[in-house]
Amino acid sequence: MSIMTSIQRLSALRSLLVALALGFFCTPVFAAGAPDTVRQKELLHLLKQDCGSCHGLTLQGGLGPPLSPGALAGKPATVLSRIVLDGVPGTPMPPWRALLTEAEVDWLIQTLIQGRYETR
Amino acid sequence: MRRGNVIPWRRTVAMVAAIAGVGLVSAYGAAQRLGDLGVVVERAVGRVLVVDTVRRQRVAEIGGLGDLSHASVVYSRDQRYAFVFGRDGGLTKIDLLRARIVKRVVQSENSIGGAISRDGRLVAVSNYRPGGVRIFSADTLELLADIPAVYGNGRRSKVVGLVDAPGRRFVFSLYDAEEIWVADLTDPGKPVVRKFRHVGRQPYDALITPDGRYYIAGLFGEDGMALLDLEDLDAGVKRILNGYGRGQRKLPVYKMPHLEGWAVAGDYAFVPAVGRHAVLVIDRREWRQLGQIPVHGQPVFVMARPDGRQVWVNFAHPRNDTVQVINVATRKVIRKLTPGKAVLHMEFTQRGEQVWISVRDDDRVDVYDTRTLERLASLPADKPSGIFFSARAHRIGL
Known part of the structure; x- marks a missing residue:
């Protein structure tokens, strides 16, 4: 359970990072x-x-x-x-x-x- | 001495006559070929091309015509002169034979088309701003009468759908006022106007049947059309095709349809449905809707080949790369052509063996054989829009 949870956490963290990265790269384009x-x-x-x-x-x-x-x-x-x-x-x-x-x-x-x- | 004076004088006259004669045929042949000519509007550059429909060639250019968005053209009875109605209020009389401007007046701030009287003496222009109709001498372009489209509390309406009608009358629709006016110009200095009110919401364009009897305005603001029998004005305006959309949701209209001429074949008439991918079929005896033909997009022009056996349709932005051909007998689409980006207008030759199509964004005018539906020729033109052949001189409502 705890392993699963940590995997889930990791995956959630990765999603967040991807989202942030996308946001970082995309936002300036759309904002301009x-x-x-x-x-x-x-x-x-x-x-x-x-x-x-x-x-x-x-x-x-x-x-x-x-x-x-x-x-x-x-x-x-x-x-x-x-x-x-x-x-x-x-x-x-x-x-x-x-x-x-x-x-x-x-x-x-x-x-x-x-x-x-x-x-x- | 005396003789010596006379001869040079005569020689001069002969020389002037010779030069004038050369001038008359210099551009592209002889005067007797006027019936084969037409003009193509190059709207963005304020120019028209004079074209020869037999040789399928451009033969001259006439520039300096101002803002030609939505420009249209009517002809003198002898087909020699074309009157060009620009957007900027410009009314220009051009000479097709000499390929030059005869006279140009800027008669309002914003205009939308015009008509010429049956006797060829009067040219009428419909104006958006200031809203109304102005009547000019076809000969000199001198202003003869001004008919302001005043309604309600002194407001001025934009005027659309101006046509000439029997009895030296002009008929037109008031877009904002939702009225149809019939102006009698028997005495050009004193127009007598009869007004028909509450004809329907936002009349956007109109036509007159080729027999000169019925005036029909299309309505933008509701599903239907307003019909006026010009031989029985007392009967008033009758509403036809009420609710032709049958409650279907209208699509956004990115280009207003046009009612030009009358796509009529036997007992059928064909008109564009506003905001729908359909051509409406009307029984023209009872003015009843018989059905509708599903088509590629929202129709802009629905034009019958002069023999009435085919109807050609072009479409509104963004589906405007296509033209469809309808077989009148079966009322089915028999061919879809894709001439190119932004097909704006189509014009048939007198007897309909060719149709000329303006392809605005590809800077071309294409000529099709209406029997084989194959392309016969292609002419370069700068953002071409309207095409107007001199045969219009002899057709009612054009």
Whole structure:
């Protein structure tokens, strides 16, 4: 029994260590949250071409409201991220949660707020 | 002396005429081929390509057209001029023969399409901001009338689904106000507007049947469509296809469907179901739903080949690499094609032997034979979206 217990303890300790190690290596990546450069390019393409089908290619608005830095001024990033992830019921704004991660949406929102996209 | 003056003058005239003549055919052949031409919108770069549907080639480019997201095009009766409606309120008249801009006006902050009157004299533009419709002279693009879409307590509604109708009328839907308006422009300076209220939640687009009789608006906010008989306005707006989803949960809609033209074949009409992987089949005598055809994704365009024997369907993001072909007689999908990433639009040639498909993310326009369903040609284009052939000049509702 006591041997079993010590094995169990050892195993528990090992699991904890693995978890800690994983946490150590993974946390900074997720905390920074920034999609890699390849994904960033895809997200910018999505922003312009697909978000653009309702918000306009230059994000000056269409069926959906404008998404320019001026239009978003004063709106908390967390609220905006939530709108993208969960959509706005009763409007055509769909929830993007099935297609985008929270980190990707946060990155898109920062991109929009800071106007870091090309509008030609 | 006198003779000496006259001859150089005549020579000059002859030379000018010769140069003008050369100009007329310089770009890509003769004026009599206008019926074979069309334009492809390169929306991100504010340009259209002029294409030849017989040679399957690009023949010219016309740039400087502004923000062309969701751009659409109507034609003058002679097929020579195309009117391009941009997102940024730009209305541009282009000359396909000379491959150049004739005139361009920025008539609002944000717009969504337009129509040309049957007599070819009036061009109407529907605007999101400021919400309403503006009417222009097709000849000069001079503003003739302004119809603000005011409702409720003086608010302005976005306007969608603008079409031309018999009797010099334009019909359109007010997205926010949930109304359909019929504007009579017999006297262009004094539009007479008849309004139909409570047509249904969030009309998002509309079409007119090829016989010019029925105006049908699709509803985003509920399962159903709003039908108006333009020969019997007193009958009012009738709701059709109520509850077509039968309580099924709607999927998130990543791209709004479009109602363009009318996919009609015999007694059947085909329309996209909103938020569902289905094409609805309607009995067009009684406007009753006959059934639905399961398809690959949420339909965006549902277009009938001009002879009405096939219906071609493309799909919303993220399932937009595919096109399906439906056999009208059996109402079954007979072929699934995967032209490439982000298929945005399809356009048939006059009699439907070819269909041109824009593949946005692959920067191509593909041409398919609609009988063999094989690809015939492929043309490079920068993020192509809408394709509009000059044959539209002679078709009601396009």
